[in-house]
Amino acid sequence: MPKNKSKAEKLAGKLISTLQKVWGEQTGEAQSEASETVMKLGHTLLQAGSAEAMKEVLNGRSVAQYLGDIWLEKNPSVKPIVRELNSEIYNAND
Incomplete structure (x- = not known):
């Protein structure tokens, strides 16, 4: 039975x-290594599963702080989903 x-x-x-899209666009460029590191951090959040578990991973930080504010400034296409995820994590009741 599929997990909800x-x-x-x-x-x-x-x-x-x-x-992944950002990382793919940067393949072969100097910043692709930083993007790969950020992607690994994102996977850690995904593996946490619930908002409560993600809060533990974040340890009081926002998603933007966790991923890296400077990296986000250089990759603004990621900001909307970061804001949405952060809002869900800190306002969810699960």
Whole structure:
């Protein structure tokens, strides 16, 4: 039987898709290594599954702080999903 994913988990999946797109566009460029590191951090959030577990991973930080504010400034296409995921994590009741 398929697992019912939490909204936070679904948003983390969208984050991974967005990060993969950015990373793919940067392949062969100097910043692709930093993007790969950010993608690994995103996978850690996805594996946490629930908003509560993601809060533990974040340890009081926002998703933007966790992924890296400077990296996000250089990759603004990721900001909307980061904001949406952050809002879900810190406002969810799961």
